[in-house]
Amino acid sequence: MKRKEEMTWLERMYLPEVLRGLTVTLFHFGRNLTLHILHSLGMARDTKAAYSTQYPEERKRYPDTYRGSHRLTLKEDGAVRCTACFLCATACPANCIHIEAGEHPDPNVEKYPVRYEIDTLRCIYCGMCVEACPCDAIRMDTYVHPRIWGFSRTDFIEPKEILMGRSHTLADGGRDSLMVQMLESYKAGEKRAMLGDK
Amino acid sequence: MIDIAISAILTVFILANIMNLGGLLLWVERKGSAILQDRIGANRAALLGKLPINIGIINTLVADPIKLFTKEDFVPPNADKFLHWMAPILAMVPALIAFIAIPFGDILVIGEREINLQAANLNVGILYILGMVSLGVYGVVLAGWASNSRWALLGGIRASAQMISYEIALGLALIGVVMTFGTLDLQEIARAQGHMIGGVLPGWGIFYQPVAFFIFLTAGIAESKRIPFDLPEAEAELISGYFTEYSGAKQATFMLVDFLESIIVAGLITTLFFGGWQVPFLMRDGLHLPGDIFYPLPSLLVTLVQHGAFVTKLAFFCWLQIMIRWTLPRFRYDQLINLGWKILLPIALANVLVTGLMILIFQA
Numbered sequence: 001m002k003r004k005e006e007m008t009w010l011e012r013m014y015l016p017e018v019l020r021g022l023t024v025t026l027f028h029f030g031r032n033l034t035l036h037i038l039h040s041l042g043m044a045r046d047t048k049a050a051y052s053t054q055y056p057e058e059r060k061r062y063p064d065t066y067r068g069s070h071r072l073t074l075k076e077d078g079a080v081r082c083t084a085c086f087l088c089a090t091a092c093p094a095n096c097i098h099i100e101a102g103e104h105p106d107p108n109v110e111k112y113p114v115r116y117e118i119d120t121l122r123c124i125y126c127g128m129c130v131e132a133c134p135c136d137a138i139r140m141d142t143y144v145h146p147r148i149w150g151f152s153r154t155d156f157i158e159p160k161e162i163l164m165g166r167s168h169t170l171a172d173g174g175r176d177s178l179m180v181q182m183l184e185s186y187k188a189g190e191k192r193a194m195l196g197d198k
Numbered sequence: 199m200i201d202i203a204i205s206a207i208l209t210v211f212i213l214a215n216i217m218n219l220g221g222l223l224l225w226v227e228r229k230g231s232a233i234l235q236d237r238i239g240a241n242r243a244a245l246l247g248k249l250p251i252n253i254g255i256i257n258t259l260v261a262d263p264i265k266l267f268t269k270e271d272f273v274p275p276n277a278d279k280f281l282h283w284m285a286p287i288l289a290m291v292p293a294l295i296a297f298i299a300i301p302f303g304d305i306l307v308i309g310e311r312e313i314n315l316q317a318a319n320l321n322v323g324i325l326y327i328l329g330m331v332s333l334g335v336y337g338v339v340l341a342g343w344a345s346n347s348r349w350a351l352l353g354g355i356r357a358s359a360q361m362i363s364y365e366i367a368l369g370l371a372l373i374g375v376v377m378t379f380g381t382l383d384l385q386e387i388a389r390a391q392g393h394m395i396g397g398v399l400p401g402w403g404i405f406y407q408p409v410a411f412f413i414f415l416t417a418g419i420a421e422s423k424r425i426p427f428d429l430p431e432a433e434a435e436l437i438s439g440y441f442t443e444y445s446g447a448k449q450a451t452f453m454l455v456d457f458l459e460s461i462i463v464a465g466l467i468t469t470l471f472f473g474g475w476q477v478p479f480l481m482r483d484g485l486h487l488p489g490d491i492f493y494p495l496p497s498l499l500v501t502l503v504q505h506g507a508f509v510t511k512l513a514f515f516c517w518l519q520i521m522i523r524w525t526l527p528r529f530r531y532d533q534l535i536n537l538g539w540k541i542l543l544p545i546a547l548a549n550v551l552v553t554g555l556m557i558l559i560f561q562a
Contacts, residue, residue, distance in 0.1 A: 015412065018526065025525045029234040036233065050238045 067127050068142045070118055071166035081137040084113040088129035096122035116160040120146050142166050144178040208317040216297050220457040225259045231524045269446035274346055281344035286451035289337025293458040296330035299323040300465040301385040303475050303505040307497045316385050323384035335361045338440050345443035353439025357430035363538035368417040370546035374410040374553045375403055375470050388474030400478040403471040409549045411471045413542055422459035426526040464515035475508040
């Protein structure tokens, strides 16, 4: 077993290796500096000079498998798919789903949720509710992260209307629509906070 | 009286310029390292912390010093308050005044008066600068001692060992140069590099003393305590070494001292090995091209071009030190001491010997 890598004579001289290292850094320095100058002149915008993303001006799209905010899926007529079976609330390890069941006016449908609330301050976004649901009524494929700030605790409790609204927005506006909506709400909130209005 | 006034003006000129250059180097270090690592680097600082005005690419130039100088000035409990306060000053003053012996131009002719563009025309310039650079150790060691912290003390001890070891190689590398030019006066050394070797190659020190150049560059980087020889401050092992317990303006002083020392090293390399303010083919009265072609130039223009050449060379070597800093990893402590005593010192001694032999052969 070879325990120690022996350096060659040239490597032990140290200076050639220093020069080799310097050529690598100098190449990157020259390339990126040229690109930065070209960018400031409005040229070669497609070639990136840095791998970093300038958050929050630039944002990366969340991947397809991203487990984001919840939504309640809809039937073809726009009514909620959920049958208020309480399986999600039972599976939830954080006890954040609160359902109030009611009798559906249609005799062919047994129950529906009168109230369906997710307390996102308690929610740990584990996805157990999605796995537990037998009707595919709750999903987390909204490609948007949970709300991160608000003015009061009630801002973080998402009722049935918001959860269903996400399905509508997603169907109308496509994949990025909810993210756009959230950024707009952030901006409005920032303005409100700046003015000191509660 | 006028002589004193001229000296004072030149000194203020140098002080102001190298302080500015030190601040600039902080910016070059942050943005330059970002560029070579495929990053963007620091690019946002809002004025007064609230207004969404980004001052763009130069903001670290303004924001960094403001931030550092407005931080709390913390003194650890049980620290020696007087020494803790003195240490940054003791580190700063030698670094600042060492530069006055470095010539930054030939002679500026104003009316009848010829002004030597060097704040102090010392005939022992090299010894003076070496002495001042050595005094810098006191600030570092006292900072480590006064902080009452084991990391700071370790950093101070490492700094004293490292700087004493590398000063020997530094001085021996310079002896070769001094033997070649036969003087300790930096202005005379710069003037001696004005001729051309064989009519094409500029007569710069590096062509006479190539080995001394590499030893001097290595030992110089070690003297200014920068990577790959930054064991006294070693962020990973010693947090920040001797200035672990410093904050605010005092810490900024130590950072500035590092940059000032690298400027001094760059200035010495420029003066001793790259002709100082010399521009190839440019003499005091005009341009002497090979083949006896002569263009007379006004004296003021020549002086300005030469000063520009000096600043360019100085800036290049400052930049080169930053590039080396971001290219190489840190030495281990035993490797550092081995390199200093077992490799650089014998090579420097051999260089002195060979230089002496060459002088004997060529004079005979």
